[in-house]
Amino acid sequence: MKKTASWYLKNTILYGVMVILILACLLPFIHVVALSFSSNRAVTSREVFLWPVEWNLSAYRQVMGDASMVRSLWFTILLTVLYTVICMAMTIMAAYPLSKSRLKGRRLFMGLIIFTMYFSGGMIPDYLLVSGLGLVNSIWALILPGAVNAFNLIILRTYFMNSVPGELEESASLDGLNDIGILIRIVLPLSLPIIATLSLFYAVNRWNGFQDAVFYINDQAKYPLPLKIYNIIFNNSRPELLMTSGADATPVPGDGLKGASIVFSTLPILVLYPWLQKYFVSGVMVGAVKA
Amino acid sequence: MSASDARQMQGPEKPRKKNIFFYLRRDKYLYLLLLPPMVYFLIFKYGPMYGITVAFKEYNIFKGIGASEWVGLEYFREVFRMKEFYRVLRNTLLLNGVDLLFSFPAPILLALLLTELNSKWFKRLSQTVLYLPHFISWVVIGGIMYQLLSPDSGYVNILIRALGGSSVPFLTERVHWVASYVLIGVWQSMGWGSILYLASITNIPPELYEAAMIDGASRLQQIRHVTLPCIRPTIVTMLILNVGKMMTIGFERPYTIGNTLVREVSDVISTFVYRVGLQSSNYSLATAVGLFQSVIGLVLILSTNYISQKLGDDGIW
Numbered sequence: 366m367k368k369t370a371s372w373y374l375k376n377t378i379l380y381g382v383m384v385i386l387i388l389a390c391l392l393p394f395i396h397v398v399a400l401s402f403s404s405n406r407a408v409t410s411r412e413v414f415l416w417p418v419e420w421n422l423s424a425y426r427q428v429m430g431d432a433s434m435v436r437s438l439w440f441t442i443l444l445t446v447l448y449t450v451i452c453m454a455m456t457i458m459a460a461y462p463l464s465k466s467r468l469k470g471r472r473l474f475m476g477l478i479i480f481t482m483y484f485s486g487g488m489i490p491d492y493l494l495v496s497g498l499g500l501v502n503s504i505w506a507l508i509l510p511g512a513v514n515a516f517n518l519i520i521l522r523t524y525f526m527n528s529v530p531g532e533l534e535e536s537a538s539l540d541g542l543n544d545i546g547i548l549i550r551i552v553l554p555l556s557l558p559i560i561a562t563l564s565l566f567y568a569v570n571r572w573n574g575f576q577d578a579v580f581y582i583n584d585q586a587k588y589p590l591p592l593k594i595y596n597i598i599f600n601n602s603r604p605e606l607l608m609t610s611g612a613d614a615t616p617v618p619g620d621g622l623k624g625a626s627i628v629f630s631t632l633p634i635l636v637l638y639p640w641l642q643k644y645f646v647s648g649v650m651v652g653a654v655k656a
Numbered sequence: 657m658s659a660s661d662a663r664q665m666q667g668p669e670k671p672r673k674k675n676i677f678f679y680l681r682r683d684k685y686l687y688l689l690l691l692p693p694m695v696y697f698l699i700f701k702y703g704p705m706y707g708i709t710v711a712f713k714e715y716n717i718f719k720g721i722g723a724s725e726w727v728g729l730e731y732f733r734e735v736f737r738m739k740e741f742y743r744v745l746r747n748t749l750l751l752n753g754v755d756l757l758f759s760f761p762a763p764i765l766l767a768l769l770l771t772e773l774n775s776k777w778f779k780r781l782s783q784t785v786l787y788l789p790h791f792i793s794w795v796v797i798g799g800i801m802y803q804l805l806s807p808d809s810g811y812v813n814i815l816i817r818a819l820g821g822s823s824v825p826f827l828t829e830r831v832h833w834v835a836s837y838v839l840i841g842v843w844q845s846m847g848w849g850s851i852l853y854l855a856s857i858t859n860i861p862p863e864l865y866e867a868a869m870i871d872g873a874s875r876l877q878q879i880r881h882v883t884l885p886c887i888r889p890t891i892v893t894m895l896i897l898n899v900g901k902m903m904t905i906g907f908e909r910p911y912t913i914g915n916t917l918v919r920e921v922s923d924v925i926s927t928f929v930y931r932v933g934l935q936s937s938n939y940s941l942a943t944a945v946g947l948f949q950s951v952i953g954l955v956l957i958l959s960t961n962y963i964s965q966k967l968g969d970d971g972i973w
Contacts, residue, residue: 375875379772386766387785389843393800394788396811400803411814459693462686469679474690478697484954486704487946488907488926489933493707493721494700510700513693544685573793576907580934591795595912598799620803627796634791642784645791646851 394635401425401624408621424625433585434629437593440504441572444589448508448571453564455513456521461548463518464525482515488580495581506581507571507589517563524559525552562644572634590630597626711943731944741945744928747921751910752902754838760898762842763849764891768879770850771857786847798912801840802827833918840913856890857883893964900960903953925949 395415400408404419412418428434462468463475486494491510500506529552537547553560575591582588588596680687706721711731713724735741766786773779789797804810805826813823826836860883868878907926914922925945933942 375772376774379769380778382769383773383778383782386846387782390785390789390847393804397800397803411809411811414811455693455696458689462683462690465683465686468683468686469676474694477694477702481697481701483957484705484950485701486707487943487950488929489939489943489946490704490707490710492934493710493939494703497720509696512696512700518693544683545689548689569791573791573795574908575793575795576911579907579911580930591793594799595795598795598802599912620809623799623803627799631792631796638788638791639784642787645787 424621460521767850767853790848794908900957
């Protein structure tokens with residue numbers, strides 16, 4: 366291609382805009398990380414921008430030293446693992462039979478599932494059900510109500526229908542495998558990429574989600590990290606939350622401590638994200654084919 | 657039953673028609689697999705639909721849903737008399753509307769920019785960085801934004817002051833808050849949203865561009881006359897989906913970005929239902945508001961779906 370003046374102009378603008386967008390996405394995170402590693406004095410006197418001033422780890426020591434924070438971390442890990450395993454199992458169990466055109470009643474079952482994507486009971490009826498089942502303040506309140514995502518189910522079903530060769534399943538069936546055997550021995554090993562993607566979707570949602578915890582969990586010992594962080598971050602800017610933060614709440618947290626809590630809760634995602642990104646993207650592509 | 661009906665039932669069709677037990681036996685493992693998820697849907701998705709009756713009852717925690725007294729449309733009348741209800745309805749539509757105006761075109765523009773990048777590694781870097789906010793929880797985004805945008809201690813305002821301006825009340829004044837809410841949304845969703853459009857741009861046959869280049873079309877003309885018409889179905893579909901969701905607003909974003917100073921504009925249906933229902937235990941009233949939202953939402957989605965099917969792949973323009 367000829368490198369004319371307009372070519373240079375175009376690329377300068379193009380790359381300029383992209384650099385600005387990249388910075389807009391990165392700088393807020395870098396700023397918070399810098400705050401979290403700076404001394405309290407430097408943070409309060411606003412000397413910290415993108416590089417820590419007067420390096421120290423006191424904010425992290427405070428976060429790690431807070432027993433309730435560490436407990437929240439373990440609770441959230443347990444919650445995320447349990448949730449992901451249960452969701453994936455349920456999604457597979459629904460998607461596989463529904464991918465078989467010979468299954469009688471398939472349209473009815475799909476209809477029942479798809480209808481829930483358009484209409485739901487709503488926040489209060491959901492709450493009444495959860496409390497009616499005695500699940501308030503239980504880890505199951507954060508697992509069961511969201512145990513199958515209809516959209517993920519459809520993605521997986523589409524994958525089973527389009528990407529797993531029917532002949533393989535037929536020959537396995539001739540060899541005497543029943544449907545569950547075929548699913549476990551033939552279909553699942555062929556579907557590992559999509560299963561990885563959907564598991565990641567479930568896991569990230571659970572790790573980040575806190576709406577249901579706001580509704581269903583009052584017991585501080587069962588606060589997932591996002592709710593815990595919410596209380597720390599908005600403690601002094603939102604007086605109404607002081608009441609829920611308990612008697613042993615730490616003194617009004619500074620921006621350094623807030624930053625450290627943010628980094629603490631986001632670190633797993635930030636560390637894993639670059640490696641897992643391609644799985645996320647491929648999941649969206651599969652979904653897009655359907656939509 | 658008339659004689660002819662009876663004859664028909666015994667007619668020649670019968671031997672071919674297998675009864676339901678045949679299929680249940682043949683596919684017993686499939687039904688076995690399907691049982692737990694279907695039970696799940698019945699309990700956790702259809703169960704709450706029974707709870708909707710609370711909107712038509714004087715709900716009493718001790719009596720439970722079934723034994724509470726019917727009051728007909730009493731609570732709906734109360735809802736429509738509440739000033740606050742119209743405020744949250746207006747805010748929901750306003751925030752979704754402004755969001756649609758900015759958050760909807762942003763990923764399309766970004767996808768167009770990304771396809772123009774010649775450098776492979778730079779493109780990949782941009783994508784990795786721009787998708788990131790999608791994976792961060794709203795609590796963390798809210799926390800970061802409150803730190804960055806606070807009037808006196810936020811770094812954005814420190815920079816503005818250093819450049820000779822005066823502090824901007826990004827999150828504490830109504831108009832600024834709406835702008836910040838929308839911009840934060842664009843920031844969070846733009847990258848991830850662009851994936852769909854990128855995929856659709858990748859599917860455009862290269863011959864179309866070659867033909868356009870032979871005709872002497874500049875890059876901008878190629879975008880205007882090749883790229884945009886080719887991704888139009890995707891754009892239309894996404895637009896229709898978004899319009900269908902006008903009444904629905906998530907809880908986490910307004911809850912974490914909103915605050916008491918701007919409640920006049922930040923209070924939306926979801927936060928209102930939470931406050932009235934779960935915080936003040938006014939279950940019936942909150943259920944009525946929720947039901948109103950779900951029904952309008954359902955009508956909107958079904959009608960936009962219908963329109964999109966009518967239009968098929970090439971509609972609107």
